[in-house]
Amino acid sequence: xxxxxxxxxxxxxxxxxxxxxxxxxxxxxxxxxxxxxxxxxxxxxxxxxxxxxxxxxxxxxxxxxxxxxxxxxxxxxxxxxxxxxxxxxxxxxxxxxxxxxxxxxxxxxxxxxxxxxxxxxxxxxxxxxxxxxxxxxxxxxxxxxxxxxxxxxxxxxxxxxxxxxxxxxxxxxxxxxxxxxxxxxxxxxxxxxxxxxxxxxxxxxxxxxxxxxxxxxxxxxxxxxxxxxxxxxxxxxxxxxxxxxxxxxxxxxxxxxxxxxxxxxxxxxxxxxxxxxxxxxxxxxxxxxxxxxxxxxxxxxxxxxxxxxxxxxxxxxxxxxxxxxxxxxxxxxxxxxx
Amino acid sequence: xxxxxxxxxxxxxxxxxxxxxxxxxxxxxxxxxxxxxxxxxxxxxxxxxxxxxxxxxxxxxxxxxxxxxxxxxxxxxxxxxxxxxxxxxxxxxxxxxxxxxxxxxxxxxxxxxxxxxxxxxxxxxxxxxxxxxxxxxxxxxxxxxxxxxxxxxxxxxxxxxxxxxxxxxxxxxxxxxxxxxxxxxxxxxxxxxxxxxxxxxxxxxxxxxxxxxxxxxxxxxxxxxxxxxxxxxxxxxxxxxxxxxxxxxxxxxxxxxxxxxxxxxxxxxxxxxxxxxxxxxxxxxxxxxxxxxxxxxxxxxxxxxxxxxxxxxxxxxxxxxxxxxxxxxxxxxxxxxxxxxxxxxxxxxxxxxxxxxxxxxxxxxxxxxxxxxxxxxxxxxxxxxxxxxxxxxxxx
Numbered sequence: 001x002x003x004x005x006x007x008x009x010x011x012x013x014x015x016x017x018x019x020x021x022x023x024x025x026x027x028x029x030x031x032x033x034x035x036x037x038x039x040x041x042x043x044x045x046x047x048x049x050x051x052x053x054x055x056x057x058x059x060x061x062x063x064x065x066x067x068x069x070x071x072x073x074x075x076x077x078x079x080x081x082x083x084x085x086x087x088x089x090x091x092x093x094x095x096x097x098x099x100x101x102x103x104x105x106x107x108x109x110x111x112x113x114x115x116x117x118x119x120x121x122x123x124x125x126x127x128x129x130x131x132x133x134x135x136x137x138x139x140x141x142x143x144x145x146x147x148x149x150x151x152x153x154x155x156x157x158x159x160x161x162x163x164x165x166x167x168x169x170x171x172x173x174x175x176x177x178x179x180x181x182x183x184x185x186x187x188x189x190x191x192x193x194x195x196x197x198x199x200x201x202x203x204x205x206x207x208x209x210x211x212x213x214x215x216x217x218x219x220x221x222x223x224x225x226x227x228x229x230x231x232x233x234x235x236x237x238x239x240x241x242x243x244x245x246x247x248x249x250x251x252x253x254x255x256x257x258x259x260x261x262x263x264x265x266x267x268x269x270x271x272x273x274x275x276x277x278x279x280x281x282x283x284x285x286x287x288x289x290x291x292x293x294x295x296x297x298x299x300x301x302x303x304x305x306x307x308x309x310x311x312x313x314x315x316x317x318x319x320x321x322x323x324x325x326x327x328x329x330x331x332x333x334x335x336x337x338x
Numbered sequence: 339x340x341x342x343x344x345x346x347x348x349x350x351x352x353x354x355x356x357x358x359x360x361x362x363x364x365x366x367x368x369x370x371x372x373x374x375x376x377x378x379x380x381x382x383x384x385x386x387x388x389x390x391x392x393x394x395x396x397x398x399x400x401x402x403x404x405x406x407x408x409x410x411x412x413x414x415x416x417x418x419x420x421x422x423x424x425x426x427x428x429x430x431x432x433x434x435x436x437x438x439x440x441x442x443x444x445x446x447x448x449x450x451x452x453x454x455x456x457x458x459x460x461x462x463x464x465x466x467x468x469x470x471x472x473x474x475x476x477x478x479x480x481x482x483x484x485x486x487x488x489x490x491x492x493x494x495x496x497x498x499x500x501x502x503x504x505x506x507x508x509x510x511x512x513x514x515x516x517x518x519x520x521x522x523x524x525x526x527x528x529x530x531x532x533x534x535x536x537x538x539x540x541x542x543x544x545x546x547x548x549x550x551x552x553x554x555x556x557x558x559x560x561x562x563x564x565x566x567x568x569x570x571x572x573x574x575x576x577x578x579x580x581x582x583x584x585x586x587x588x589x590x591x592x593x594x595x596x597x598x599x600x601x602x603x604x605x606x607x608x609x610x611x612x613x614x615x616x617x618x619x620x621x622x623x624x625x626x627x628x629x630x631x632x633x634x635x636x637x638x639x640x641x642x643x644x645x646x647x648x649x650x651x652x653x654x655x656x657x658x659x660x661x662x663x664x665x666x667x668x669x670x671x672x673x674x675x676x677x678x679x680x681x682x683x684x685x686x687x688x689x690x691x692x693x694x695x696x697x698x699x700x701x702x703x704x705x706x707x708x709x710x711x712x713x714x715x716x717x718x719x720x721x722x723x724x725x726x727x728x729x730x731x732x733x734x
Contacts (some may be wrong), residue, residue, distance in 0.1 A: 010521045084695050112698040133590075144590040145510060150678075150687075151695030156405045159417035170510075170591060171407045173681040173692075188509055188588050188600070 018125055024096055024228070024235035025069070025286050033075045036062035037095035039090050040080045040176045043201040044309045044316040045101050054078040057309045058099040060299055061120060061226050065097065065242045068291040077263040082175050083151035087112055090229060099226040101195065103153045117240035119225040120302075122322040122331060124218035125157050126196040128203060131213050133190060133263075138217040142167040147180045147189035149173075154194050157220040177202060180293050191298060197310065204315040217274045245274060245292045247334040249301035251325055256300040274337050281337070302332070382620035386702075406692055408683045410599055421693045428688030429710055435605055435684065436671040436714070442610035442662075443670060447617025454622050465618065472615035478676050480612055485604035485680040492600070495587055504584045506592055509600060516596035522579035529572035530565070537561035553719070600683035601693045605674065613670045617663065624659035625651065657729055664722040668715050675711075685710050 028034050038046040038059055046056040054076075063073035079095050090098045091113070093156040102108075127146075129135050149153050150173045164171050172189045174180045183204055184192045192199065196218060203209045226243065228236050249255065252271050254262055256307075263275035265282075272278035276290035283289065299305065306323070310316045324330025355361055388395055407417050412430045415423055425448040454465045472480070489509050493499060498508035506513040506583050544555040573579075585595030636646040678687040685707055695704040 084691060087695070087698065088700060142589060143593065150692050155692070156696070159405055159407050162407075163417060169407070170409050172409065173678070173683065173687065175678065183489065186489045186509065187488045 021236040025238060027237075028069060028096055032070075034062060034066045034069065034097070035079060035095045036065075036076050037079050037081045037086060037089050037098040038062075038101055039100045040082060040178070042101065042177050042198055043205050044314060044318075045197070045201060046099075054241075055309070057121070057305060058101060058226070058303045060309070061099045061239075061243060061246075062097065064295045064299040065239055068238070068242050068287055068295040071288075071294045073298040083149050084175070087114065090114065090227065093229075096235075097226055097228050101198070101224040102227060103195075103222045104225055104227075105153055113230040114227050115230055115236050116225050116227045117236055118243045119223040120243060121197060121224040123195040123197050123222040123224050125193060125220040125222055126199055126218050127155055128184075128192045128199045128212055129190060129215060131211050135215070137319050138215045138219070139165060141169065141191060143169065144191050145170040145172055145189040146191045146193055146300055147149060147172045147174055147184050148193060149177070149180065150175065152194075153220070153222065158193055161219045181205070195224065197224075197316075200318055201310070201316050204317070220312045234286055238287065241285060241337075242295055244334040245295065245337065246299075246302045246305070247325070247332055248274065248337055249292075249296050250303045251279055251327070254296055254301060256297055259297040263290070270337055349666070375452065384701075395699075395702065397702055399693075399699055403694060403695075405696070408688065409681075410602060410683055421689065421697070424693060425685065425689040425706060428683060428685035431677075431682065431688075432674055432684040432686075432710070433714070435602065435609070435674050435677070435682070438606050439609040439613065439670050439674065440667050442606065443613040443617055444667070446610060446614035447666075448621050450614060450624070451621025453616060455625060469615045469618055472612055473619075477612045477673050478679055481605055481608040481676055481680055484608040487599065488600040488604050495591055498587070498592075504582075504595070504662075506585060506587075508592075510591055511593040511597040511599045512603065513595050513597045515582045515584045517580040518577040518583050520581075522576045523578075525576040526557060526573045527570050530569040533565045533568035536568075537564050542566070569597035599682070601677070601680045604680050605677055605682050609670050609673055613666050614675070616666050616669075620659055620662045620666065621655075623662075624655040624657075627658045628654045653729065657731065660722060660726050660729070664726075667718050667722070669713055671718065672711065 013165060036054075036059065038054055038056075041047055042056075044057060046058045049055050059076070059078065062076050062078075064327060066076045067073040069075075079089060081089050081095075081098070081100060086098055086100055086102065087097050087108075088257050089235045099120075101121065102116075104119065108114055109116060127138050127141070129141075135141065141162075146169050147160060148158055148171050158169075158171070172183060174183060174333075177194075177198065180192055180194075183189055185206070192202070194202075196214065200212055203212050203214070226239060228239055247257075248270070252268065252274070254271060254274070259275065262271055263277050266272060266275070266277075269278065273281055275293045275296075276282060276288075280289045288294075300308070303320075306320065307313060310318045312319060320328070320330055323332055326333040344434050345409060355364075401420050404421045404424045404649045405417050406424075408415055408424065408427055410431060411427050412434065413427060415427050450465050450469065454462050455470070456462050477683075492509040495506075495510050498506040498513075499504055504515045540555075540561060540614045541557050548554055583594050585592040585597065591597075632650055632654065633646060636650045637643075641649070663673075674684055675686040677684040678691055681687075689703050690707040694700055697703075
């Protein structure tokens with residue numbers, strides 16, 4: 001008798017959990033916070049500050065989403081994930097979105113059933129070597145030991161590059177950026193390869209950054225962006241447009257300091273639509289009409305976030321380059337807000 | 339008067355419940371059916387949930403190219419090889435580290451166990467400290483510690499240590515000359531197995547002679563000499579069909595010879611030292627389990643201490659040692675799954691790690707890993723159980 005009751009309860013529990021797949025926005029509202037998947041730590045892109053709070057270029061997107069939904073950017077809980085655990089965490093529902101400098105590829109889109117909501121950093125894979133090795137080009141790396149993070153597109157690109165150039169290498173598999181840094185500095189591997197932004201970030205944390213050089217070859221396209229699960233279009237739209245609005249805000253000159261004031265005084269129709277003074281666009285996606293005002297006001301537009309964490313004024317020192325607006329020579333281009 | 343035989347009392351359905359034996363049987367059958375139904379329900383639920391989520395299932399991905407390289411590969415493998423071949427490389431790596439680990443752990447463990455019983459106070463205290471420290475620190479930390487020591491204290495390849503001609507020690511590994519074998523080497527292999535066969539036959543023959551005439555042949559020395567000398571003689575007779583491949587520093591790393599990677603060394607030593615601590619305690623327990631009266635009786639019969647240990651104490655001690663020793667060997671094999679923490683590509687790192695991540699087939703990959711570990715563990719278990727049955731006490 002007791003056994004059957006347990007069986008029935010187990011059956012009920014499993015059916016309930018499968019029904020919770022769609023409606024992520026409602027679930028997040030009910031929970032009262034957003035569960036955000038981040039990396040285990042990459043300087044500038046995701047790191048913990050002295051109070052133990054997650055900050056960085058990627059957590060900023062999660063904070064913008066939380067500000068859009070709740071009006072408070074601190075209503076986010078962070079889950080650090082490795083290259084191995086990130087997709088399982090997203091697919092299983094443990095996290096609501098993944099902002100973890102993840103490359104948008106065909107197989108991740110189609111095979112793993114995940115939806116990339118946009119690109120927040122256009123990057124490419126590069127190599128970093130100590131200056132003392134005397135290497136000036138990636139084509140001279142035959143026979144080298146290369147530190148490589150497992151389960152990434154970097155691994156696949158590396159194999160392709162060395163094979164097509166008829167070179168051999170010894171892969172030294174590592175799980176996290178911290179492990180890579182340690183092995184590279186100890187000399188276990190000659191080369192560290194990952195996205196060029198990650199290399200710059202890691203080099204910034206070295207004692208003598210100038211003793212290391214980034215080789216000129218960029219061997220792949222790495223469009224890095226946040227992602228969500230398949231099957232919930234409303235949630236994908238919410239996250240996608242939070243990112244798009246950050247880019248449009250830079251185009252229109254809205255930033256965290258003038259957002260409040262512009263919402264009252266601006267004459268530009270697109271500014272008024274974004275900040276909620278004209279029409280109710282927020283309702284179309286399940287948010288309040290001033291969601292963008294709260295998101296930009298608390299977190300900032302794309303250039304503010306970029307300059308705060310990875311820009312030229314920071315130790316990371318990355319130029320906008322490809323990540324400038326399309327009107328400034330880059331390829332950052334968001335659809336219009338209407 | 340005809341007596342009704344109790345065994346043939348008329349059968350009533352209520353007997354199923356009232357009779358204790360049938361009741362027990364009935365409950366067991368019903369429980370088994372419920373358990374099988376539950377397992378079927380879980381499996382069915384999993385399959386239908388996967389279909390609902392649109393997740394691909396199936397083992398077809400094993401034949402697709404893996405697109406990643408593996409640094410330690412006992413067989414030919416490159417990034418164009420399939421995921422299935424990567425799994426095979428992983429299995430071979432696991433078995434290599436498991437076998438090497440078991441051998442070293444047994445040697446260290448038995449030595450430490452016997453030393454712990456030594457009369458010398460300093461030695462027994464030192465071994466006690468070693469055992470207590472190693473047993474109580476998690477093995478993952480020990481693996482990371484060994485790896486850290488090797489990578490940080492050994493020099494770069496360009497400043498490698500050279501303890502002997504052609505042997506290089508650097509933080510990229512231990513490079514030693516390795517023989518390149520020619521086809522004629524098969525003669526040596528055949529000679530080796532023939533020598534083993536001869537040794538087995540000779541052991542049986544010596545036992546027969548001892549039973550009949552009391553004459554004792556030095557079986558161990560003769561067998562050892564046979565197993566070592568016969569292949570060596572065959573080697574020279576076949577015209578030395580092997581050339582040494584010397585390692586040389588070319589560019590970034592050593593090429594040629596055999597390079598034992600620091601990941602393998604770290605994992606091997608850490609696992610062996612950790613398991614040896616447990617084995618030493620088992621050995622000590624086994625030896626102490628043999629009552630001292632056996633030793634005294636043996637001495638009273640005039641048997642030398644050396645022979646007492648071999649003929650009287652060890653066989654009885656081994657009976658106590660073998661079952662926990664099996665557990666420790668299984669533990670070592672399973673602990674080798676921590677290899678990915680240092681970058682050694684065993685089965686969990688290849689098929690359960692990189693392949694899983696790149697293809698997204700978590701359930702299929704994990705089922706393969708499960709099956710492999712189950713097979714290895716059950717094989718070790720069955721070998722040792724056979725030995726255990728052989729030496730078991732036969733009660734009269």
